[in-house]
Amino acid sequence: MCQACLVKAVNCEATPESKKWIKDSLQQKGYTLGCQWVPDTDVEVALPTVEEFSVSTSIRSLDKLNSSVIRLVLNVMSKDVMFHYYPGQYVSLINPEGIARSYSVANNYEQDQCLEFHISDTAHGTFTNWLFNKALVGDILHMRGPSGDCYYHNSGAEDFPIIMAGTGTGLAPLYAILVDALGKEHQGEISLFHGGRTSDHLYYSKQIEKLKENHPNLHYFPCVKEDKGKTKIDNLQIGSVEDVINDNIDTGTLSRTRVFLCGAPDFVHGMRKQIFLKGANSSNIYCDPFLEHSVAATGGTN
Ligand SMILES: Cc1cc2nc3c(=O)[nH]c(=O)nc-3n(C[C@H](O)[C@H](O)[C@H](O)COP(=O)(O)OP(=O)(O)OC[C@H]3O[C@@H](n4cnc5c(N)ncnc54)[C@H](O)[C@@H]3O)c2cc1C
Incomplete structure (x- = not known):
């Protein structure tokens, strides 16, 4: 994968x-x-x-989105070799130490002329330890890709409903898909469910609220199990993302709803089953479980 x-x-x-x-x-x-x-x-x-197929990039900026998530922005060094990807797909990033890991692109390169990633700190993680403690603006990273089928496509300009749900940095591909769908004037109802440990972990809530101002078909459900954070977020839902989805989905339209599930593998696999059993069509469910390297590629050397 x-x-x-x-x-x-x-x-x-x-x-x-x-x-x-x-x-x-x-x-x-x-x-x-x-x-x-x-x-x-x-x-x-x-x-x-x-030379054969990696794209060279350099770090434009590194900033914290919350205490455990970094936003990494990359410049592409030679625009001629940049590949096409659909917002929401993922790429392999290879750091200067040769460590390769998958990360979902959170924006549209063709619009922004840079690549944005949201990366969470992983205890004792090899790539994230480098990123959080050693990486500097200007460092060179190589990139391979793209992969994955979590992206917006709607050649028939249909108005199907969309459900997007993710935990933590699962928001990265969902945000890219959301901005893409709204930019393409998707007419159906779009419900975005984002789960975090506390309200402080629900990064990008302001950006999503801003998108809502111009798009009445966008519904945002920020979810926390307990409200312990300091950040004030409108419409904060107390409960697991799974429970909040169950309480807020329209089962009447589920068979024609596109569903995007991203983030922690347990959440993605559990939710995929749950939403399928409720009536979603399996061919309309798109998933990106953020598998760890040891699970995703047992034969890798790094
Ligand atoms: C399709 C896809 C998209 C993804 N997109 C994103 C994204 O957008 N944002 C994001 O934050 N993540 C994303 N990920 C996850 C990401 O690829 C990495 O798995 C994650 O960042 C951890 O990498 P790491 O090198 O820091 O940890 P690793 O070094 O790979 O370690 C993973 C785990 O194994 C443990 N471990 C490592 N070595 C040992 C050891 N010797 N003994 C015992 N335990 C050990 C670590 O403690 C850690 O918990 C995605 C994954 C996939 C598959």
Whole structure:
């Protein structure tokens, strides 16, 4: 899923099963997923070359969105090599120490000419320890991607309802999808559910409230289990995101509702099942569980 373990088969062929998850263009260059390939003889592999398909970026800014989330903004160094992505998809970021992790893009590069990520501090995490303690403006990061199917698409200009739900930095892809859908004048009702530990963790609440001013079809449900934070947020819901969704969804329209679920894997998998059982169509449910590297790519070296 995260493709952090991508390797190139040298003088040998990887198994079709190990290649089927990646783009044809990469397969043709000999790339495969290390975590899916169990060779039955010694093989020679090479790590992906930066020149072949990574985009070089540099850190434009690093600022805290709350006590445990950093907003990382990257400049793309050569615009000619920047790939197209849909807001909400994720990329692999590779830091100067060679550590690769998946992160969802929170904005639209084509509009903003920069890339924004919301990254939460992970206790003893390799990439996040570097980001929170060592990274500096100007540092070079390489980027591969894009991947994932959590993004807004509506070629028929339909007015289907949209439910978006996430916990913590699960808001990053949801915010990108939201801004994209509103920018494309989506006419259906859009309900955004965001869960945090306290109101202080519900970053971007002001930005979302601002979007609501011009878009009466946007409904925002900030959720906390207990109201211990200092930040005052209108319409703060006390309860788990799951309970708040249950209390506020219209089951009558669920079969034609698009559902986007992002963030903690337990939340995403649990909610996917719950919303499907309530009547959502499984082909309309799009999920990005933020799996940790050890789960997402067991064969990776970093
Ligand atoms: C599709 C996708 C999109 C994502 N998008 C985002 C996003 O937008 N924002 C975001 O914040 N995150 C996102 N993630 C999660 C992100 O990719 C990383 O998993 C996360 O930032 C942690 O990375 P890390 O290198 O800091 O931690 P890692 O080093 O990978 O560690 C992960 C966990 O393992 C534990 N661990 C590490 N080494 C050991 C050890 N030797 N023994 C025991 N335990 C150990 C750590 O304590 C930590 O809890 C996404 C993940 C996926 C798959």
